[in-house]
Amino acid sequence: MSNVFGNLLKLSIFGDSHGKAMGGILDGCIPNLSIDEKQLEYEMQRRKSGTDFFSSSRKETDRFELLSGIRNRKTTGGPIGFVIHNAAAKSEDYNGLDNLFRPSHADFTYYAKYGTTESAGKLQASGRIFAPVVLAGGIAKQMLAQSGISIYAFVRQIGTVSLDKPYTSIDQKAIESSPVRCPDKHISDKMLQLLKKIKKEGDSTGGIITCVISGCPAGVGDPVFDKLQAKLAQAMFSINAVKGFEYGSGFSSAAMTGSTHNDPFIIKHNRLRTATNHSGGIQGGISNGEDIYFNVAFKPVPGIQQKQKTIDRNAHTVEFVTGGKHDICFVPRAVPVVEAMSALVMADSFLMHLAYAE
Amino acid sequence: MSNVFGNLLKLSIFGDSHGKAMGGILDGCIPNLSIDEKQLEYEMQRRKSGTDFFSSSRKETDRFELLSGIRNRKTTGGPIGFVIHNAAAKSEDYNGLDNLFRPSHADFTYYAKYGTTESAGKLQASGRIFAPVVLAGGIAKQMLAQSGISIYAFVRQIGTVSLDKPYTSIDQKAIESSPVRCPDKHISDKMLQLLKKIKKEGDSTGGIITCVISGCPAGVGDPVFDKLQAKLAQAMFSINAVKGFEYGSGFSSAAMTGSTHNDPFIIKHNRLRTATNHSGGIQGGISNGEDIYFNVAFKPVPGIQQKQKTIDRNAHTVEFVTGGKHDICFVPRAVPVVEAMSALVMADSFLMHLAYAE
Amino acid sequence: MSNVFGNLLKLSIFGDSHGKAMGGILDGCIPNLSIDEKQLEYEMQRRKSGTDFFSSSRKETDRFELLSGIRNRKTTGGPIGFVIHNAAAKSEDYNGLDNLFRPSHADFTYYAKYGTTESAGKLQASGRIFAPVVLAGGIAKQMLAQSGISIYAFVRQIGTVSLDKPYTSIDQKAIESSPVRCPDKHISDKMLQLLKKIKKEGDSTGGIITCVISGCPAGVGDPVFDKLQAKLAQAMFSINAVKGFEYGSGFSSAAMTGSTHNDPFIIKHNRLRTATNHSGGIQGGISNGEDIYFNVAFKPVPGIQQKQKTIDRNAHTVEFVTGGKHDICFVPRAVPVVEAMSALVMADSFLMHLAYAE
């Protein structure tokens, strides 16, 4: 009841972090869409670990196979099934932990819910579960691109270091050249320094990602329970470790007044626009043609290289150090995940929009 | 496609702000639940306007009729249908506005989506659409109470005035005695002063609500796309004017380290507990038995008593002053709405939990 | 979990047969559709009882009120909420029956499911629950008419009397002039004679309805689980007392051979057609542009004017005669219900079709 997402464009996923393979089914894609597999490989590559000092040293190949729904590089309209092989599956990394409730992990809650005898890290609580999401989101991006809608995200904050500029004044092309996906060279360097210090301390940290959706026409989204922001929020909180979401003016709007917060309508280049965009491109749950943008906050990785005390399944107090190959900060690797979930929401909403377009 | 909410406990709503009546259908309620109608009236009363200087002077009676699904004060298990009469419907208030795209309202986006010839304020973009939600949420609360789960919310911030205390140190009983639903007398007074000033200026402001869910057992919620926080986030962003949502440590977690953020497990009174609750009662999308708590940020009311320029449907620039009877700040009135949406999510998730309980 | 129907065009209904009112919400209708209320009244009138010797003598006014979603006779795009008043509610008719499990009624199964203390006849098991469906289906019909799709049904069999002609050789205009909605005068008369005899015996009988959907373009419907016939079948078995459904060649196809059953493609008036239509207008779950037609079988009304033995809630054997005002045969009154459910399926499928049309 938890592994299917979307209304018209429906993604179902499966996979344990330490099983043979993960995968998914993307149902409801438009037919005759050209699929660029190289681009999908690039998206998968962006999420992969093992290349930076602050990421898990676990080597994931994330090699995927598209098994149906695509012929001669075009979608058939049928469900797109795919698997992602778990080359690096090493469940021995978790040996000795199955019995522990690691702090701020899902071990205890999975145990309470499922009563299974293994660590939640081996099950669906792993961040790897988002590899299929990135692949499906990559297909959704290609579908959206055809209608002129594009999506990008970048790292705005890591731990105590943050980029205090609106997204409109950053250089989108600089994102991927930063190891932490922060497009400001100076801030990016400070972030790397902070991460080195945190690594030395055997600790971890969190961060904030900003995501921008451009080119969405006015009229996409629905009133009340399917507001565009409600679907985006649900999508973002599906991602592990997300603790906050705000769009447009977000939390800061609470302290503003109507007269300063309202976005005046203007005519620009013969098109209706707003002079400011506190609304974040959405009014009444429906896109207004301006950029849609939002922030997503991530908590620190709970697995740290310091001794921690906790309780095991026999209610004994135990001391342990996290094994496995954990990230110091997975926020940079979460950038393509944020984009993928956004793409799935937008493609789904766009299809719904088409059903009612004249 | 936007007026049905929930999986097992399903709420469908209808109503235009200025039509004859609003209403809803709550399907999937457990049978033989005693319904306290007085308590439902009290919830409706809490959302009503017309009693405070900072609320719309529109007199809503919000008289409701339960039409099915309840016999002899007990649920039958069938759908609970209800209507709420629109005594104060005065669509003339909007005369002359139908042609305008009011700034930061849904006029333009509704026009782009539906091409209707009337102001969005007369349609589903009105906050009144949440009257049926409060009624249904009241029933969900009574269902949850039977399982020991309770929900309350209070105002943490109005405009620039905020209450900087954790929810654990406030007096829950003081909430309803404050006109702005802020349980700290001193801060509540400051908020009222601010609102008076803003009213004098013909302006409006936003705020932040904190909501707390107590008594939820461990194991409620689902992994990945139906994480408890994802469902709560979707529910909150369904509410008009919500711009931000964070649970537990929220946005502040981004700057923390794993060693300070992790919630150590302890044994207390023979029960597994966490020493701190940065997790906000949810780990891996599933409740851990601690309080679930979150903040919801609201933007300022867009309707203000100042002259504003905007564009009309003929692309002409026009100047106008908002008519109608608008709130200076609807955050205090949004408290029961936040509780109601939370109750619907929790009751739905709890039913799902029961399907898999042994 | 049982009172919401459809994906894009979603109908939620409520109502107990003997409560104050019934009603529903139709969400997802296209905006700016002209609504002919007279036509809706006509549809409601067709389902009503009390006019024929073989129908329940209960006088239902079935007066409805449209409460939202329609302004100036056009849909706004928002949910259409409506109530239908229960003028004839007389729950005393059921006095003394609450304790009985009437044979082939839902009394026992409702009791097993809900544990409620009243007869199922007062709850959702009543056929009156389909009054809201007929209203909503009437709106769906008007939506379909705009795209050239029309729907009609007629009575093919009542008890042992049946009309053994293909639908293509009947006169559609003669349906409503027959009291039993059978377009063949001779057969219609024989049906009336049979019903008189059955009434005299204090008994009841069943029948078969044929429904025809014309004008549906090729390409509507989906493979596998949302095949057009699967959605129509679910819709028909939602109707009380339906025991069988077959489309196109139906059950008789089992005995045929491929060479006689296959529908050859031909070109006719410059359009691709099939020479025969055993396929019933659907191939692989998707419409092929030919008429969609199907049969729906109804069991006899279980309430009869003869003494029956049964068991009560205390496991005692009791003898009783059905009270209330039951039909001898409700098949003629089920004709508009079959049409309405078909219209809801077709309008929903057609919207889905539009989402993917170029």
Added chain:
Amino acid sequence: MSNVFGNLLKLSIFGDSHGKAMGGILDGCIPNLSIDEKQLEYEMQRRKSGTDFFSSSRKETDRFELLSGIRNRKTTGGPIGFVIHNAAAKSEDYNGLDNLFRPSHADFTYYAKYGTTESAGKLQASGRIFAPVVLAGGIAKQMLAQSGISIYAFVRQIGTVSLDKPYTSIDQKAIESSPVRCPDKHISDKMLQLLKKIKKEGDSTGGIITCVISGCPAGVGDPVFDKLQAKLAQAMFSINAVKGFEYGSGFSSAAMTGSTHNDPFIIKHNRLRTATNHSGGIQGGISNGEDIYFNVAFKPVPGIQQKQKTIDRNAHTVEFVTGGKHDICFVPRAVPVVEAMSALVMADSFLMHLAYAE
């Protein structure tokens, strides 16, 4: 929008008949259920082709791999992902047919819907798409068995030869020893003779399957749109080539009277039972504790070894003989498919039942 089935127990499937692999994801299975893989292999084996003269000579190995959701032979509660390898994929069989609209196939409707350039036989219209369904249904059967619910089906009719006995007088153990899955030796032999004759003529035929669900407690199912029979009907019409469905007394009930059709309640072995079972174990959409039984009619295989005329994509009349390796009659092979779809419906409905059980 067509490849996901179920509410709580949700099956998503993918696969083209002639692609690399098919597969599925079964989400919502209870945790800690012991899975017997040998039994799953047996179910898959039952659906396989290539063993009988009347089945396609295509050799399918239908080797499956369970990729997630099962550890140490027990379900984890997470989604069960699996693939089924297409050893025999030979898309050359379809060479020359891509351009044709074969009569009573889905070629034309798939073309109208998707505009793809290949034969529908290569896409989702193939019966092989039900291999994943049989696997998932096998898991659902094991889940149901744990609650005492069992399901079996048999062939009642092939072409003009039919078994005219109630299911209660057949020997369930004789089903699998008949090559056509008809438990009556005499009728089974006659069916085989008929099939030999039809094969010689290069023709094909249809048939009828009876399915029986035993051990379901009273109270499973929901009123109105989710009636148990409505969900079963939808499930059956999802299966390719199904043209009719009837449960209990089915179509024959139309000619009966209430006094003969009603099932009297009795007390037997201290349990409430019905003396007859025309109701087919369901009253008001909810199980009554008796056997649930129904018939499913299949049309003849459209692919025959005779010359047929048809139209191609260029609107030319062409003559052709079906290539590929088609069945003369696939009804015997559809028996496990009918059981599997029934198992998915019952397991889903049973979980829903548990959500509301006290």
